[in-house]
Amino acid sequence: xxxxxxxxxxxxxxxxxxxxxxxxxxxxxxxxxxxxxxxxxxxxxxxxxxxxxxxxxxxxxxxxxxxxxxxxxxxxxxxxxxxxxxxxxxxxxxxxxxxxxxxxxxxxxxxxxxxxxxxxxxxxxxxxxxxxxxxxxxxxxxxxxxxxxxxxxxxxxxxxxxxxxxxxxxxxxxxxxxxxxxxxxxxxxxxxxxxxxxxxxxxxxxxxxxxxxxxxxxxxxxxxxxxxxxxxxxxxxxxxxxxxxxxxxxxxxxxxxxxxxxxxxxxxxxxxxxxxxxxxxxxxxxxxxxxxxxxxxxxxxxxxxxxxxxxxxxxxxxxxxxxxxxxxxxxxxxxxxxxxxxxxxxxxxxxxxxxxxxxxxxxxxxxxxxxxxxxxxxxxxxxxxxxxxxxxxxxxxxxxxxxxxxxxxxxxxxxxxxxxxxxxxxxxxxxxxxxxxxxx
Numbered sequence: 001x002x003x004x005x006x007x008x009x010x011x012x013x014x015x016x017x018x019x020x021x022x023x024x025x026x027x028x029x030x031x032x033x034x035x036x037x038x039x040x041x042x043x044x045x046x047x048x049x050x051x052x053x054x055x056x057x058x059x060x061x062x063x064x065x066x067x068x069x070x071x072x073x074x075x076x077x078x079x080x081x082x083x084x085x086x087x088x089x090x091x092x093x094x095x096x097x098x099x100x101x102x103x104x105x106x107x108x109x110x111x112x113x114x115x116x117x118x119x120x121x122x123x124x125x126x127x128x129x130x131x132x133x134x135x136x137x138x139x140x141x142x143x144x145x146x147x148x149x150x151x152x153x154x155x156x157x158x159x160x161x162x163x164x165x166x167x168x169x170x171x172x173x174x175x176x177x178x179x180x181x182x183x184x185x186x187x188x189x190x191x192x193x194x195x196x197x198x199x200x201x202x203x204x205x206x207x208x209x210x211x212x213x214x215x216x217x218x219x220x221x222x223x224x225x226x227x228x229x230x231x232x233x234x235x236x237x238x239x240x241x242x243x244x245x246x247x248x249x250x251x252x253x254x255x256x257x258x259x260x261x262x263x264x265x266x267x268x269x270x271x272x273x274x275x276x277x278x279x280x281x282x283x284x285x286x287x288x289x290x291x292x293x294x295x296x297x298x299x300x301x302x303x304x305x306x307x308x309x310x311x312x313x314x315x316x317x318x319x320x321x322x323x324x325x326x327x328x329x330x331x332x333x334x335x336x337x338x339x340x341x342x343x344x345x346x347x348x349x350x351x352x353x354x355x356x357x358x359x360x361x362x363x364x365x366x367x368x369x370x371x372x373x374x375x376x377x378x379x380x381x382x383x384x385x386x387x388x389x390x391x392x393x394x395x396x397x398x399x400x401x402x403x404x405x406x407x408x409x410x411x412x413x414x415x416x417x418x419x420x421x422x423x424x425x426x427x428x429x430x431x432x433x434x435x436x437x438x439x440x
Contacts, residue, residue: 012252019235268318
C-alpha cells in the first residue's frame with residue numbers, strides 16, 4: 001500500500017511542468033486506432049494503469065501494437081478485424097474502458113466477457129446495457145462482469161434520449177452505431193465530453209454534433225473504414241487541476257502547466273476556480289487532432305483568499321472528476337461553498353461525497369453532507385490541521401489530500417494511495433519539481 005508523506009512547503013511552489021496524456025482521449029485513440037485501416041501513430045499517450053488496461057484489452061482482441069520511442073504504433077485491424085478473446089478481458093479500474101468496449105463488442109460476431117477490479121465490479125452498467133439492448137445487442141449483467149454474446153444480425157441504429165448527460169453512454173452507442181444499420185441519433189439533456197465525436201470526425205466518420213445536445217451518426221453511403229492518421233493525446237486537464245489548486249494554495253511565482261487539453265467540455269474546473277476568484281490564464285497553443293490544447297498559468301495573490309461559490313448544474317457535468325480537488329480549494333476559501341447536483345459522485349471509484357467529506361474533516365474543515373450535495377465551510381487564510389487520511393483506494397481522493405496537506409500547519413500522511421498510478425503516475429514527481437516536500 002502506497003503512502004504519501006507531506007511536509008508543508010518552506011517556500012512558495014513555482015515552475016513549469018507538462019501534464020500527462022489525457023486518459024479520456026488516450027482510451028479513444030487506442031480504440032479507434034484499432035479499428036482504422038492501417039498503422040496509427042499515437043503520441044502523448046498516458047502511461048497510467050487505465051490506458052494500459054485498454055491497450056491490453058485490444059491486444060487480447062488481436063490488435064498488434066509496438067513502441068516507437070515515446071509513440072505507440074497501433075496496427076489497425078479494420079472494422080471487421082477484431083478476433084475473439086481468450087478468457088475475460090480485464091479492464092482494471094477503468095470505467096471508460098469497460099463501458100466503451102461494451103458498445104464496440106456488442107456488434108461483434110464472437111463472445112466476449114468484460115470484468116475489472118473489485119471497485120469496478122460494483123459500478124453500474126445498466127445505463128449502457130439498456131440502450132445497447134434496444135439496438136439488438138445480447139448483453140448479460142447490470143454490473144461487471146458483462147457477458148456479450150455474438151450478434152445474430154446487424155445492430156439497428158436508434159433514436160435515443162439519454163436520461164442524464166454522459167460521455168461514456170454516448171460513446172458506447174456511437175461505437176455500436178459504427179456497425180449498425182441506419183442512423184443513430186443521441187440527445188442529451190446537457191453537455192458532456194465530446195472526445196469521441198471529435199476523434200471520429202478526425203478519422204473520417206460521418207458524425208454530426210448539433211446544437212441542443214444532439215449527436216448523429218449516419219453510416220449510409222459511407223465506406224466504414226476509419227482513416228489511419230496520427231493522433232496526438234493532449235495533457236489531461238483532470239490531472240492538471242491538482243497542480244493548479246496546489247499552486248493556488250501554496251504557490252508564489254506563476255506555476256505553468258503545459259500542453260493541456262482545453263476542450264470546453266473539460267475546463268469546467270477552471271470556470272469553477274475563477275468563480276472563487278482564482279487567477280488562471282489559458283494560453284492556446286494549437287488544435288492537433290481536433291482537440292484544442294493550451295498552457296495553464298496560475299498566479300496566487302498573497303493575502304487574498306479564494307471566495308466561496310456555488311458549483312451546480314451544467315458546470316458540475318463539466319468538472320465532475322475534479323470535484324474532490326475543487327473541494328480542497330473551497331476549504332481554503334472565505335465562506336461556504338456548495339456543490340450541488342453531484343449524486344454521480346456516489347458511484348465513482350469510491351462514494352466521493354463521503355470520502356471527500358471525510359478527507360476534509362481530517363484536515364479540520366467543517367463539511368455538511370447531503371444525498372446529492374455537500375457544503376464546505378472554508379477556513380479562509382487559516383492553515384489546515386495536519387492529518388492522516390485514508391484515501392479508500394481512490395486516486396482522486398489521494399491526490400486531493402496530498403494537495404490539501406500543502407496548506408497544513410505540520411506534516412500529514414495519505415494512506416491507500418496506490419491507485420494514483422491509474423491516472424497520474426508522475427504526480428509525486430510533478431509536485432516535487434515545483435518545490436513540494438512529498439514522498440511516497
